[in-house]
Structure formats: C-alpha cells, structure tokens
Amino acid sequence: MVNPPVKSVLYWCSECNIPLLGRTCGCGREGRRIALNRPYDVRPALKTDMDLMRDLLARRFGCREIPTVILLNKTGGLDRNDQVIANGERFGWLTFDPSSKEYSFDPSFEALPFLVPRITKGIVDITDALQRDPSLSGRRIGGKRVRVKSTLPDGTVVVRAGSLWGVGQQRDGHVRIKQIGKVTPCTYPESDWDLAVVKNTQALKNLERNAVRFIRQHTRDKPCVNVSYSGGKDSTAALELARRAGVETAYFIDTGMEFPETLEFVGGMDIPIRLHGRDFWEKAKEAGPPAKDNRWCCEHLKLQPVKDWLSGTGECVTVQGNRWYESFVRAGIPAVSKNPFNPGQVNISPIRNWRALEVFLYMWWRKLPYNPLYDLGFERVGCWMCPAMLESEFRRVKELHPDLHKKWMKFLREWFTDRADDRYLTCGLWRWEALPPKMRELSAERKIRIPKGR
Ligand code: SF4
Numbered sequence: 014m015v016n017p018p019v020k021s022v023l024y025w026c027s028e029c030n031i032p033l034l035g036r037t038c039g040c041g042r043e044g045r046r047i048a049l050n051r052p053y054d055v056r057p058a059l060k061t062d063m064d065l066m067r068d069l070l071a072r073r074f075g076c077r078e079i080p081t082v083i084l085l086n087k088t089g090g091l092d093r094n095d096q097v098i099a100n101g102e103r104f105g106w107l108t109f110d111p112s113s114k115e116y117s118f119d120p121s122f123e124a125l126p127f128l129v130p131r132i133t134k135g136i137v138d139i140t141d142a143l144q145r146d147p148s149l150s151g152r153r154i155g156g157k158r159v160r161v162k163s164t165l166p167d168g169t170v171v172v173r174a175g176s177l178w179g180v181g182q183q184r185d186g187h188v189r190i191k192q193i194g195k196v197t198p199c200t201y202p203e204s205d206w207d208l209a210v211v212k213n214t215q216a217l218k219n220l221e222r223n224a225v226r227f228i229r230q231h232t233r234d235k236p237c238v239n240v241s242y243s244g245g246k247d248s249t250a251a252l253e254l255a256r257r258a259g260v261e262t263a264y265f266i267d268t269g270m271e272f273p274e275t276l277e278f279v280g281g282m283d284i285p286i287r288l289h290g291r292d293f294w295e296k297a298k299e300a301g302p303p304a305k306d307n308r309w310c311c312e313h314l315k316l317q318p319v320k321d322w323l324s325g326t327g328e329c330v331t332v333q334g335n336r337w338y339e340s341f342v343r344a345g346i347p348a349v350s351k352n353p354f355n356p357g358q359v360n361i362s363p364i365r366n367w368r369a370l371e372v373f374l375y376m377w378w379r380k381l382p383y384n385p386l387y388d389l390g391f392e393r394v395g396c397w398m399c400p401a402m403l404e405s406e407f408r409r410v411k412e413l414h415p416d417l418h419k420k421w422m423k424f425l426r427e428w429f430t431d432r433a434d435d436r437y438l439t440c441g442l443w444r445w446e447a448l449p450p451k452m453r454e455l456s457a458e459r460k461i462r463i464p465k466g467r
C-alpha cells in the first residue's frame with residue numbers, strides 16, 4: 014500500500030493560541046511546529062472531554078482551570094489513550110483503563126508553565142530526598158526513582174526539587190521522575206474555537222473549493238449520483254460539499270442499531286432516502302457478536318441494503334466521507350474507488366485528506382449542525398454496540414442508555430455462556446475474535462479467562 018501524504022505535524026499560532034490548518038495563521042504569523050504521535054488525526058476536545066479533563070485536574074491537582082482550546086489525538090493503547098495538545102504544547106495524556114474503568118490525566122512537563130501557578134495539590138517535594146541521597150544530587154535525575162514520604166494516592170504527581178519542577182509517577186513509596194527542570198510560569202493569550210475558525214478561514218475556503226471542484230469533476234454528466242450519509246461528522250461535511258457541488262440525492266441507512274441521538278439528528282437533516290439494514294439480532298444469534306476482526310455487520314446492515322436499492326440502476330457515483338486519518342485500513346483509500354461489494358457503485362472521497370480538526374472547523378465555519386454524540390464523549394459515531402468502539406465509549410453507552418447496554422450484555426452473556434469469565438465481557442475483550450497481543454497481555458496479567466480459540 015502506498016503511504017498517503019499525511020501530516021504528522023501540527024502548526025500552532027502562539028499569538029492567537031489556536032491550532033492552524035496550514036503553516037500560517039490568519040494574523041500573518043508563522044505557526045510553531047508540534048510533532049504528533051500517530052495517527053495524527055487531531056480533533057477538538059468537546060464538552061464531555063473538557064468536563065472530564067477539568068474534573069481530573071481538579072481532583073488530582075486542585076487545578077480549577079484548563080485551556081479553552083484543546084486538541085486530542087487518539088493514539089494506540091489498551092483503550093482510550095489521547096495525546097492532549099494545548100497552548101501549542103504536548104500538554105499530557107488522557108487515558109482510560111478498561112479493567113478498573115478509571116480515567117487518568119497525566120500532564121507533560123510542557124504543561125507545567127500553565128499548571129504550576131494553578132495547582133494546589135498532587136505535588137511531591139523531593140528536595141530533602143535529593144539532599145539525603147548523594148547518588149542523586151548533582152546528577153541528572155530524569156528517569157530516576159526517588160523514595161518519598163507522600164500521603165497522596167499512587168498515580169501521576171508534579172514534583173518539586175528546590176527551584177525545579179517536574180512530573181513523575183508515584184508508586185509504592187517511590188516517585189519515578191519523568192522529566193524535571195526550570196519552569197517559568199506563563200500566561201497564554203485567551204482564545205476559543207470561534208477565533209480558530211476566523212483565523213483559519215482562508216484554509217477552509219481552499220479546502221471547500223478543492224473538494225467541491227473534485228466532486229463536480231467526478232459527477233458531471235453522471236446519471237446516478239448520491240451521498241452516503243451516516244449522521245457522523247465526516248459525512249455531514251461530505252453532504253455539505255456535495256450539496257454545494259449540486260448533488261441532491263442522499264441516503265441514510267438505518268442499521269436498526271443506531272443511537273437514538275443519531276436517529277433524531279438525521280431526522281432533522283432532510284435526507285430524502287432512508288434504507289434499512291437486515292435484522293441484526295436474527296443474524297447475531299447464529300454468527301455471534303460482530304468483532305473488530307469479523308465485521309459481518311457491515312455487509313448485513315449497510316452494504317446489502319444499498320446494493321438492493323441500486324440494483325438495476327447502472328453505474329452510480331457515491332460521495333462519501335471516508336478519511337485517511339481514520340484508520341490504518343482507510344489510510345489507503347484512493348480518491349475514486351469501485352465498491353468491491355457492489356461494483357456498479359463508484360465511491361468518491363472528497364475529504365480523504367482532512368483530519369478531524371479540518372472537519373470540525375469546517376462544520377463550525379459553515380454553521381452545520383452535528384451529531385450530539387460528539388459532545389457526549391464519543392469520538393466516532395456508528396451502531397451503539399459497534400465492536401470498533403472503545404471500552405470507554407461503551408461506558409458512555411451504559412451511562413446514557415442503560416437499557417441498550419443491558420440488552421447487549423445479556424446477549425453477550427448468553428452467547429459466551431460459561432466459556433469466559435464475566436470480565437472478558439465487561440473489559441470489552443469480546444470485541445476481538447483473535448485477541449491482539451496487548452489485550453492478551455492484559456487478560457494474562459489480570460487473570461481474565463478467555464474463551465477457547467479467541
Ligand atoms: S458501525 Fe460498527 S456495528 Fe455498525 S455496521 Fe459498522 S462496524 Fe458494524
């Protein structure tokens with residue numbers, strides 16, 4: 014597979030304190046460069062994400078304030094593991110443990126100029142410990158383990174050593190210092206997402222112009238053209254672009270497993286065609302739950318209804334919102350591709366090179382409504398029992414729709430009977446048919462019995 018030209022760095026205007034879509038801000042300044050971790054699909058932290066980080070920082074560090082413009086970058090890990098970017102710095106990590114169901118926020122050293130003036134607890138003073146231990150004094154102590162007397166619960170701490178500040182992990186009476194050094198408290202320019210939209214308007218105009226031109230090129234004189242609309246953010250952007258390019262027909266497939274929020278939201282989007290997936294439960298009783306590595310549901314719930322609808326139509330062009338940054342599988346999507354399941358359907362992807370940041374800024378610029386699930390803490394929108402969801406998102410399903418969550422857990426328990434212990438289900442391990450190494454390690458470490466052959 015040819016690697017697409019993804020952007021692995023982000024530019025940030027220090028003067029406006031906002032992320033940039035290009036290198037230069039609308040204020041005329043060059044952005045500062047921030048190297049990102051894979052998959053570089055930065056997205057704005059929305060309401061539930063912000064509340065969560067505010068709560069974690071308040072509980073652990075007594076910090077009542079967080080930056081107003083924060084980006085998240087979903088990286089790999091056991092479950093949710095978001096790189097957090099704020100104030101033009103790699104600010105920390107937001108992590109969810111699928112076993113304990115606890116979130117944690119680990120600030121980076123780069124977050125300390127913001128945090129030091131604001132934190133009131135969660136601080137371990139290692140000045141005396143360093144003086145007592147001659148092996149530590151006068152040497153680099155980043156990476157070292159220091160014995161401490163601390164009444165704090167184990168976890169991330171801010172460390173202080175004389176005039177130096179740092180971050181570390183406390184465990185069993187010791188702190189492992191991650192990084193320590195001189196920190197100059199800093200005030201940052203006030204900013205918000207409206208400002209980010211304004212200062213990125215030129216880049217948004219260019220993105221729109223290119224995407225609309227691309228759609229027109231590939232749909233001109235075609236007898237059958239439509240938009241595949243899922244109710245998610247990417248297809249909301251694609252729908253807007255397609256409408257601007259003159260495409261009127263759009264279809265939504267109700268899989269029968271949609272979130273109530275999605276159904277309500279799509280109901281207000283004026284989508285003329287509604288298709289229906291085949292019965293999920295009937296098939297699941299034979300095939301078992303779909304898995305990340307066995308998504309029988311895609312064909313059953315989504316591909317087949319479209320194939321039935323388009324049968325006999327001849328070649329049809331479908332505008333869709335797939336993006337390179339979404340997943341490894343989608344990283345290879347070409348601009349134009351034949352649907353392998355339905356060769357008469359040619360898919361075109363006008364936003365394939367957009368990150369989630371571009372998508373949100375575009376929706377905000379064009380004042381498009383978006384699915385409320387994003388503000389409720391979901392990073393992606395699909396079926397409510399989708400195996401591609403994170404366990405942290407299933408937790409949100411449980412909080413928002415306890416009846417649906419209960420129904421799914423009942424189905425899983427009946428399917429797996431006594432072949433697995435309950436934590437196999439409650440930790441979300443059922444989402445793989447063949448467990449990946451990191452989940453295998455988790456189950457071994459926490460003594461979770463997994464069913465034979467999985
Ligand atoms: S959203 Fe998830 S559960 Fe629904 S069809 Fe797609 S992969 Fe399957």
Ligand SMILES: [Zn+2]
Pocket residue numbers: 026027028029030038039040041042212
């Ligand atoms: Zn600027």
